[in-house]
Amino acid sequence: MSYLYVSEQGASIKAEGGYFVVVYKGGMIKKIPSETLEYIAVFGNVQLTTQAIKKCFQNGVVVNFFSSNGSYFGRLDSTKNCNISRQRNQFSVSMDVEFCRKISAKIISAKIHNQRVILERYIKTQTPELAEALKQIRNAENKIHGCMDLDQIKGYEGIAARYYFQALGKLILPDFRFEGRNRMPPKDPFNSMISLGYTLLLHEVYGAILGKGMSPYAAFLHQDKENHPTLASDMMEEWRAILIDSMVMSLIQGREVDIDGFYVDYETGAVLLREEVFKIFIRKYERKLRTETKYNACGSGRISYRRSIFNQIGKLAQAVDSEDPEKYEPIMIR
Structure with missing residues (x-):
């Protein structure tokens, strides 16, 4: 296809x-x-x-x-994908505090783990600053499953993210150096590219959720937000570093994009991609989603990341149908 x-x-x-x-x-x-x-x-x-x-x-x-x-x-989109029985279960378990806590802990633990693995792949020379970042990220990952509520989970997620992005900012080529995550508007080329990638990924996950007959708007980790598909936000978390952060690092470190390929929109202050870099980014994104992986292959050898996302949403559907959060296992790379 x-x-x-x-x-x-x-x-x-x-x-x-x-x-x-x-x-x-x-x-x-x-x-x-x-x-x-x-x-x-x-x-x-x-x-x-x-x-x-x-x-x-x-x-x-x-x-x-x-x-x-x-x-x-x-x-x-057409209206053909709606499993009303599954959605009734979904809305019910989204109000179950313990179900939400357990699912969220699995998702965020995997997210932090994947961030750490991606970061370690790019560290060539250890420094005290990088060692401290890895220590704090590992500590946050270890604390997640002991969290008593969503606020604690989100707190450790925030700590890990801060150290992760600060460390990445020190590892990339000098022209693309940045101090940390920023958005709305993105203020540097790295943040501009990952924001674009996250937007594309969000709606990739959105489509997979619809494909499994669930509502993208009833989440377990993120709070209800008007006109925002919060379940898609939940389910993209464990994929951010694997698919988007690593892809953007590859574009920069592989010199596939140049700093001159970005400009400042002085009306909003946003740093944006010029047309040619935008095309390079979209081609790279699609190649990434088509790359074959063993994750969620279900015994069939290797499948594309796109198919793996769909299968992962299938695992969530099983957890929702059975009202058992233990049925869901997140993606954790090595």
């Missing part, structure tokens, strides 16, 4: 015969067989014809709409 990303401003997507056809502003045309297309992401001023929208509904093709800089607008 294929995924289509269209970021060229002024492009249009239409349906002709058995194909989705992308017509770019300069006249170039790209054809994708309609039976192979599973997902479309459009960024900025990209048009979909009525015929293309109809074909998306008929074929179950999901369309996500973003701004030209990657801010999320909305989603075109």
